[in-house]
Amino acid sequence: MILPSKHIAEGEALIGVGATLLxxxxxxxxxxxxxxxxxxxxxxGTFERYVLAxxxxxxxxxxxxxDGMLTRVVE
Amino acid sequence: xxxxxxxxxxxxxxxxxxxxxxxxVADRSASAGDKDTTNALGKSTLIxxxxxxxxxxxxxxxxxxxxxxxxWAFTLELSIGERRVLVTRAVASPQFVAIxxxxxxxxxxxxxxxxxxxxxxVNEWRAxxxxxxxNIRGRTFDGKYAVxxxxxxxxFVRNKPAAYxxxxxxxDNQKTWDIQLHNAFLLGLNWEKASQWQVLKDQKNxxxxxxxxxxxxxxxxxxxxxxxxxxxxxxxxxxxxxxxEAMSTFRVLPQYREIExxxxxxxxxxxxLVNANITExxxxxxxxxxxxSEAIPATDRLxxxxxxxxxxxxxxxxxxxADAREFNRQIVENRRQFIAxxxxxxxxxxxxxxxxxxxxxxxxxxxxxxxxGHGALEEFTRLQDLLADSRLALDxxxxxxxxxxxxxxxxxxxxxxxVGLKRSTELDxxxxxxxxxxxxxxxxxxxxxxxxxxGRLVIDIDDTGYRYDVEIxxxxxxxxxxxxxxxxxxxxxxxxRLRGLGIDFLVHDSTIFDGVDSRQRxxxxxxxxxxxxxxxxxxxxxxxxxxxxxxxxxxxxxxEKLVRLRLTDTDPSGSLLxxxx
Numbered sequence: 179m180i181l182p183s184k185h186i187a188e189g190e191a192l193i194g195v196g197a198t199l200l201x202x203x204x205x206x207x208x209x210x211x212x213x214x215x216x217x218x219x220x221x222x223g224t225f226e227r228y229v230l231a232x233x234x235x236x237x238x239x240x241x242x243x244x245d246g247m248l249t250r251v252v253e
Numbered sequence: 254x255x256x257x258x259x260x261x262x263x264x265x266x267x268x269x270x271x272x273x274x275x276x277x278v279a280d281r282s283a284s285a286g287d288k289d290t291t292n293a294l295g296k297s298t299l300i301x302x303x304x305x306x307x308x309x310x311x312x313x314x315x316x317x318x319x320x321x322x323x324x325w326a327f328t329l330e331l332s333i334g335e336r337r338v339l340v341t342r343a344v345a346s347p348q349f350v351a352i353x354x355x356x357x358x359x360x361x362x363x364x365x366x367x368x369x370x371x372x373x374x375v376n377e378w379r380a381x382x383x384x385x386x387x388n389i390r391g392r393t394f395d396g397k398y399a400v401x402x403x404x405x406x407x408x409f410v411r412n413k414p415a416a417y418x419x420x421x422x423x424x425d426n427q428k429t430w431d432i433q434l435h436n437a438f439l440l441g442l443n444w445e446k447a448s449q450w451q452v453l454k455d456q457k458n459x460x461x462x463x464x465x466x467x468x469x470x471x472x473x474x475x476x477x478x479x480x481x482x483x484x485x486x487x488x489x490x491x492x493x494x495x496x497x498e499a500m501s502t503f504r505v506l507p508q509y510r511e512i513e514x515x516x517x518x519x520x521x522x523x524x525x526l527v528n529a530n531i532t533e534x535x536x537x538x539x540x541x542x543x544x545x546s547e548a549i550p551a552t553d554r555l556x557x558x559x560x561x562x563x564x565x566x567x568x569x570x571x572x573x574x575a576d577a578r579e580f581n582r583q584i585v586e587n588r589r590q591f592i593a594x595x596x597x598x599x600x601x602x603x604x605x606x607x608x609x610x611x612x613x614x615x616x617x618x619x620x621x622x623x624x625x626g627h628g629a630l631e632e633f634t635r636l637q638d639l640l641a642d643s644r645l646a647l648d649x650x651x652x653x654x655x656x657x658x659x660x661x662x663x664x665x666x667x668x669x670x671x672v673g674l675k676r677s678t679e680l681d682x683x684x685x686x687x688x689x690x691x692x693x694x695x696x697x698x699x700x701x702x703x704x705x706x707x708g709r710l711v712i713d714i715d716d717t718g719y720r721y722d723v724e725i726x727x728x729x730x731x732x733x734x735x736x737x738x739x740x741x742x743x744x745x746x747x748x749x750r751l752r753g754l755g756i757d758f759l760v761h762d763s764t765i766f767d768g769v770d771s772r773q774r775x776x777x778x779x780x781x782x783x784x785x786x787x788x789x790x791x792x793x794x795x796x797x798x799x800x801x802x803x804x805x806x807x808x809x810x811x812x813e814k815l816v817r818l819r820l821t822d823t824d825p826s827g828s829l830l831x832x833x834x
Binding site: 179180181192208209210213224225226229230232233234236237238239243246248 | 543546547548549550554555557558559561562565566569570571572576577580581583584585587588591592
C-alpha cells in the first residue's frame, strides 16, 4: 500500500498521500485542522487513509505529535 | 330756427335760411357725369356742417375732421328760445364751442376760455340743446339708459345715407333700446318704460350668461341640476359623519412610531437568531455524520503498514510498532476531542440564542400590545385634513345649491317684472291716447296727401317693449320707403310743435328723394312747405337740380322763391367750400 506497484496506482499509494500531507503541513497543525486542509485532495479520499498516511510519516520520522499538534520533524 | 350757416374761410358759400321751406340746389352741368359728381358740390357737407354745429361727434379723419379742413371753423346762427345766438365750432378743436349772443336763462352759461373766447365744452352745448329743443333739464333720470339730445336731434337732421333706411333709426346699428326710447319720447309715449325694459333685458342676459357658464363648467364642476347637487350634498354629509366618527374613536399614541420601529427591529433580530440556530444545528449534524463516517484504521492495517514499511523502506523506518500504535491512538483521540468540543460549543450558542429569542419575543409582544388600539399622530393629522376637505366640499356644494336656487328665483322674478312692466306700459299708453293719436292722425294725413291712401303709423307694445312700424299701401319700392321716412319726419316736427317743444327745424339731404316718383317729389315739397308755415317750423332740403320736379308742381307753387343756395360744378368755386376736396 505504500509504494505504487502492479496492483496499486500511483495516486493510491500512501507515499503520495504522505507527500501531500507534508505539503500542507508547513507549520504545526491540529489533526482536524490538517484533515480539513487535505480532505479535498484527490489522493487522500477518506479519514482512514489520512490517518494511515500520518502513521506512515511518523514511522519514517517525518512528523511527530508535539503538544497535541502534528509537526514536521526537521533534522 | 336756423338763420344762417357761415365759415371762417373765404370761398365758403354762406347761406341764409328763413321760416318755412328752404331749398339748396346743386346744379349739374351738361359736362357732369353721374350722381357722384354733384355730391362733391357739398350738399351733404352742408348737412354735416349743421350737424357739427349742433354738437355731433365726428371721428378723427372722418367727415369734416380731415387734414384739408384743419383751419376751418363753422358758425351756425340759430334761435335758442326767443333769442338768436352764433355758435362756432372749429375742426381743429371740436371739444370747444364758442357762443356769441345773449345766453340769459340758459341752464349752463358759457365762459371765456384761455384765449378769452366765450364758450364751453361741447357736452354743455348738448345740454343746452336738450333744454332748448326738447325741454330736458339736467339729469331727469338716474337710470343707465337715458334720453340723449344728440339722438333726438338726429331724427331732425338726418345726416349720412345710413340715416335714410328706416324712419325709426338714424343709423344702421342703432341699439334696440335706443330706438325704442327716443321714438317713444318723440311720439309722446313714456320713454322711461323703454329704459326699464332694457334694464330688465340686461338682467335677463346676465342671468342667462351665468347659467350657461355654470352649465359649460366655466364656473366649477359638471353637476348642474338641482337634483344632482342635492344628491351630492347628501353623499358628502354622510361622508362627513363617517369621518367624524373615525376621528372620535381614534386614540393617538405619541410615541407610536418609535415603539413601532422598535417592535420591527425586534422582529428582525428574532429572525436573525432563528436563522443562526438553524445553520448551527446543521453544523452539529455534519459533525455527527463525520463521527460516524470517519473510520479509523483497524489494528491489523496498522501492523500491515508497519511491516510493509520495514520491507519497502527499511532504512527509513525509525519507530517501533508500539510507537506507531501510540501515535495512532493519540491522533484518533485528538480528532474525537476536537469534534466533541466543537459540538459542545455549538450547542451552547444555540441555547443562548433560544433564551434570547424568548426574551425578545416577550418584549415584542408587550410592544404590540401597547400599539394595539392606537394610532400615530400623523395618521390623526391626516384624518383631520380629510375631514377639513370634506367640510369644504360640502360647504361649496351647499353654496352652489343656494346660488342655483337664487338664480332660478331671480329668473322668475324677472319674468314677473317683465309682465308687470308690460302691463304698466299698456296702462300708460292708454292714458296718453289723446296725445299720440294726434301723431297717428298727422302721419295718416301726410301719407294720404302723397299717395291718396292714408298710411298707418303703428305703435305696439309686446314682450320686448315698444314696437313701431309704418305702412303705406303700394308695392314696396325704394321710393315708398323713402317717403315713409319723409312723412314720419314731417309728422315728428309738426307734432313737436303742437306739444310745445323747442325743436322747430327739419333738415333732409337729397337721399330722401332717391327712387321717388316725380309727382310724389312735388307733393312732398309742397306738403312740407305748407305744413312748415302752418305749424311754424323750418324745412331745409338739399337736392340735385335734375331732381327738382318742376313739371309736377301745382301752378301756384313758386319753387324758385324757396332756393337759398345754388351750388355748381362748372368751377370748383361753385361748390360749398369754394373748392373740391
